[in-house]
Amino acid sequence: MKALMCNSLGLPSTLVFQETADPQPGPGQVVVDMKAAGVNFPDALIIQGKYQFKPTLPFAPGAELAGVVAVLGEGVKNVKVGDRVIAMCTHGAFAEKVLVQAKQVIPMPPTMSFQTAAAFTLTYGTSYHALKGRAQLKEGETLLVLGAAGGVGLAAIQIAKALGAKVIAAASSTEKLDVCKENGADELINYISEDLRVRVKELTAGKGPDVIFDPVGGKFAEPAFRSIGWGGRYLAVGFADGEIPNIPLNLPLLKGASIVGVFWGEFVNRQLFDFIKDLGEMFMLIDQGKLKPLVSKVYPLSQGAQALQDLLNRKVVGKVVISAG
Numbered sequence: 428m429k430a431l432m433c434n435s436l437g438l439p440s441t442l443v444f445q446e447t448a449d450p451q452p453g454p455g456q457v458v459v460d461m462k463a464a465g466v467n468f469p470d471a472l473i474i475q476g477k478y479q480f481k482p483t484l485p486f487a488p489g490a491e492l493a494g495v496v497a498v499l500g501e502g503v504k505n506v507k508v509g510d511r512v513i514a515m516c517t518h519g520a521f522a523e524k525v526l527v528q529a530k531q532v533i534p535m536p537p538t539m540s541f542q543t544a545a546a547f548t549l550t551y552g553t554s555y556h557a558l559k560g561r562a563q564l565k566e567g568e569t570l571l572v573l574g575a576a577g578g579v580g581l582a583a584i585q586i587a588k589a590l591g592a593k594v595i596a597a598a599s600s601t602e603k604l605d606v607c608k609e610n611g612a613d614e615l616i617n618y619i620s621e622d623l624r625v626r627v628k629e630l631t632a633g634k635g636p637d638v639i640f641d642p643v644g645g646k647f648a649e650p651a652f653r654s655i656g657w658g659g660r661y662l663a664v665g666f667a668d669g670e671i672p673n674i675p676l677n678l679p680l681l682k683g684a685s686i687v688g689v690f691w692g693e694f695v696n697r698q699l700f701d702f703i704k705d706l707g708e709m710f711m712l713i714d715q716g717k718l719k720p721l722v723s724k725v726y727p728l729s730q731g732a733q734a735l736q737d738l739l740n741r742k743v744v745g746k747v748v749i750s751a752g
Contacts, residue, residue: 430522431731434485436476439735450526452500457529463545464492464520464749466734468667480517489520493544503529511535513544521731523751536710546720546746553691554582555705561687562660566591568637576603578746581610583640589717595630606744618647627654648672659684721745
């Protein structure tokens with residue numbers, strides 16, 4: 428089979444599209460013919476050795492995919508050969524055939540395309556777990572989303588609107604904010620040309636947001652937290668900016684606020700049945716038209732390195748996926 432391989436740690440340009448051996452399933456495992464794979468920021472970190480999980484070299488990156496079950500390992504009962512499925516893994520999805528644990532394989536809704544399915548699990552799973560599970564966002568509350576035009580950002584906007592919240596979207600360009608508006612944002616902030624704290628204060632009548640969703644980190648984290656409302660919840664989702672912020676601990680004290688960590692991958696590992704419940708609820712929201720994953724571009728597997736580089740360069744709006752053809 429063909430795969431996009433990480434033979435040595437480095438930036439996406441070091442990845443090699445090459446022939447490699449087909450995977451063979453062990454007990455409790457399945458091999459899935461990849462039709463589409465989601466591209467996510469952790470994929471760009473794992474190839475540099477900067478992620479929580481550090482696979483043994485060589486490996487293919489990629490943590491989520493949609494495809495067709497090709498081979499079953501011993502004892503697998505939850506799927507059969509030929510099933511259309513969504514699958515999750517820490518790495519390995521950027522390949523024509525992917526080895527995954529059977530417990531992390533989920534039947535696809537019959538009306539969902541492979542590209543949509545591959546773009547859905549990680550971003551919407553993360554945002555749903557963050558907003559409903561960790562922040563317990565309530566109807567009528569106000570949510571501020573930083574990096575709002577990215578995959579998890581747009582998912583957060585749509586989920587928050589489905590939960591009945593007001594959404595303020597913050598992004599770095601007019602074009603990105605237009606996409607946020609199209610996906611349900613009530614108010615917009617360009618944090619390159621506008622003062623984030625001033626605009627948040629104006630848009631919340633001085634109260635501040637109840638919840639802040641931050642997948643970016645970096646220099647806007649502290650001013651955002653200084654704007655949070657009393658009893659607010661600040662969701663630390665990720666650090667796409669590359670800089671982990673240092674928020675003074677007197678700020679949550681003064682605001683009566685909480686800093687809440689969101690580690691979706693570990694949540695799935697530890698609370699799989701809770702994740703499956705979340706997934707069922709999200710599938711219902713898709714059927715109702717309240718969640719609509721945005722796939723802005725599809726790359727062939729041979730150009731997967733470019734997909735990761737575009738993600739690092741902040742050229743991606745919504746979600747991009749890799750197709751096996």
